Ligand SMILES: [Zn+2]
């Protein structure tokens with residue numbers, strides 16, 4: 001699954017990169033896609049006390065598609081770049097444009113040279129910082145919690161999996177991290193996620209209508225995703241949230 005599918009918004013920008021060889025002081029082994037956490041340094045900042053930014057690469061194949069998590073990056077190619085710290089995005093909006101050069105760094109070590117070749121979602125990405133647009137409530141359990149706003153499909157799947165694996169605390173943490181919602185909201189969502197095949201979390205009745213919806217049988221509130229939406233739609237579960245920067 002690409003980061004875009006997972007997060008429901010595009011990467012910030014794309015670079016051409018080239019890893020340094022071992023002879024040039026680079027890595028012995030090229031990194032694999034999964035879990036790689038190289039950071040970013042602007043070439044014009046390059047000095048010993050320079051600020052290094054948490055902007056992580058997602059390596060692409062020759063067709064511009066992210067390589068699978070368990071595969072290695074090529075020695076050179078293109079990568080999508082993801083700004084991890086939302087509040088830093090305005091800084092990079094002023095600096096990132098095609099032709100800007102920099103490095104992928106691991107600690108103080110420069111392991112690859114990069115050049116920005118395309119700006120992607122940098123100026124348009126609004127990560128879900130939700131101004132709450134109202135409360136959700138459940139007729140079945142009487143619970144009430146603030147709306148979490150939109151939840152990307154990949155996040156739904158991840159959270160559903162964690163709940164199914166009996167890891168509720170992890171599920172709540174991931175919901176909060178990936179949607180920016182409050183703890184109360186995340187707990188409400190966690191208790192009210194429909195099953196992956198579109199059934200009520202309480203009574204297993206097939207759900208109908210746009211998400212979120214009350215179960216027609218037991219009345220329980222359900223966040224869910226219909227079978228036809230599962231493949232391509234990135235973001236559902238939204239009841240007109242107000243987005244803020
Ligand atoms: Zn309930």
Ligand SMILES: [Zn+2]
Nearest residue numbers: 200203215218
């Ligand atoms: Zn039900």
